Amino acid sequence: MKLEKGFIQVYTGNGKGKSTAAIGQAIRAAGHGLRTLIVQFMKEYPYGEVETLNKLSEFITIEQYCGDDFVLKKTLPPQSELDKVKKAFKRIESAFQHGEYDLVILDEICVSIYFKLVETSAVIELIQKKPEHIELIMTGRYCPQEIIEIADLVTEMKEVKHYYSEGVLARKGIES
Amino acid sequence: MKLEKGFIQVYTGNGKGKSTAAIGQAIRAAGHGLRTLIVQFMKEYPYGEVETLNKLSEFITIEQYCGDDFVLKKTLPPQSELDKVKKAFKRIESAFQHGEYDLVILDEICVSIYFKLVETSAVIELIQKKPEHIELIMTGRYCPQEIIEIADLVTEMKEVKHYYSEGVLARKGIES
Numbered sequence: 001m002k003l004e005k006g007f008i009q010v011y012t013g014n015g016k017g018k019s020t021a022a023i024g025q026a027i028r029a030a031g032h033g034l035r036t037l038i039v040q041f042m043k044e045y046p047y048g049e050v051e052t053l054n055k056l057s058e059f060i061t062i063e064q065y066c067g068d069d070f071v072l073k074k075t076l077p078p079q080s081e082l083d084k085v086k087k088a089f090k091r092i093e094s095a096f097q098h099g100e101y102d103l104v105i106l107d108e109i110c111v112s113i114y115f116k117l118v119e120t121s122a123v124i125e126l127i128q129k130k131p132e133h134i135e136l137i138m139t140g141r142y143c144p145q146e147i148i149e150i151a152d153l154v155t156e157m158k159e160v161k162h163y164y165s166e167g168v169l170a171r172k173g174i175e176s
Numbered sequence: 177m178k179l180e181k182g183f184i185q186v187y188t189g190n191g192k193g194k195s196t197a198a199i200g201q202a203i204r205a206a207g208h209g210l211r212t213l214i215v216q217f218m219k220e221y222p223y224g225e226v227e228t229l230n231k232l233s234e235f236i237t238i239e240q241y242c243g244d245d246f247v248l249k250k251t252l253p254p255q256s257e258l259d260k261v262k263k264a265f266k267r268i269e270s271a272f273q274h275g276e277y278d279l280v281i282l283d284e285i286c287v288s289i290y291f292k293l294v295e296t297s298a299v300i301e302l303i304q305k306k307p308e309h310i311e312l313i314m315t316g317r318y319c320p321q322e323i324i325e326i327a328d329l330v331t332e333m334k335e336v337k338h339y340y341s342e343g344v345l346a347r348k349g350i351e352s
Contacts, residue, residue: 024196048207
């Protein structure tokens with residue numbers, strides 16, 4: 001099966017469920033034989049999903065491209081991280097050209113813009129290269145208005161209540 | 177690995193990404209060896225995720241318990257559907273007791289309350305039986321305030337923009 005038309009989806013907002021919604025979308029798509037490339041930004045430390053998705057490698061490819069250490073250090077991203085993002089963008093362009101994937105997920109791309117790993121204009125340029133039949137899904141807080149404008153579907157994950165605010169730390173298997 | 181403490185999560189709202197976020201959560205948890213039971217309500221017709229998740233049966237069990245035909249017919253749920261929901265609740269209680277799962281997902285349980293397949297009070301009674309170490313995740317539009325109050329984490333998936341409103345129909349691999 002192929003998608004007749006691929007859309008542009010965005011999951012943004014301060015609530016839980018953005019990356020997991022994108023992963024769940026890949027799982028659903030795989031059930032219909034669709035293939036997904038997941039490119040994760042700012043997640044060099046492997047999250048639980050990586051190991052599981054590697055078992056589904058016939059349908060889902062997941063790759064990490066850059067870290068987020070500089071955020072804790074409160075510095076601008078170093079050149080080494082910027083280079084990794086450039087490499088990721090080349091990978092995505094190549095996936096757009098070669099047509100082996102039906103869905104392409106850019107996990108945490110919106111946060112990457114916010115933390116100056118990449119400019120909004122470069123992401124928009126990339127989006128414009130998306131072929132008709134590929135579904136492009138972007139996740140992360142702080143999605144810029146320019147991207148919301150060109151997206152077809154935008155969901156804001158809004159935090160109504162969160163246990164973080166009660167002092168619960170991120171838990172393995174749930175948050176990472 | 178076991179969860180030290182399991183919380184109660186709710187994904188509600190009119191936006192896309194509620195069920196997929198719950199599925200993605202199960203995928204992430206599986207990467208850390210946690211086991212998930214997904215009980216789907218009002219989804220008798222198998223969604224794409226079922227086939228994919230069946231390949232991960234070591235960690236994830238997914239079961240469907242009732243249909244949604246009566247919604248289209250604009251009638252109250254027939255006894256046959258109510259019976260299926262009762263069966264589902266027994267299954268969930270048993271999963272709570274036996275401790276073979278670390279996460280339990282009640283997919284579309286909130287919509288099931290809205291369409292009178294089950295009363296809010298019965299769901300609250302079930303929630304109260306959740307053992308300490310199990311994470312309970314509930315999805316679906318129209319989550320009643322009483323459940324929001326006892327949940328630890330509530331995310332509202334808010335529709336900012338949706339291609340449905342431009343006449344795009346549900347697509348296999350994306351919406352089902």
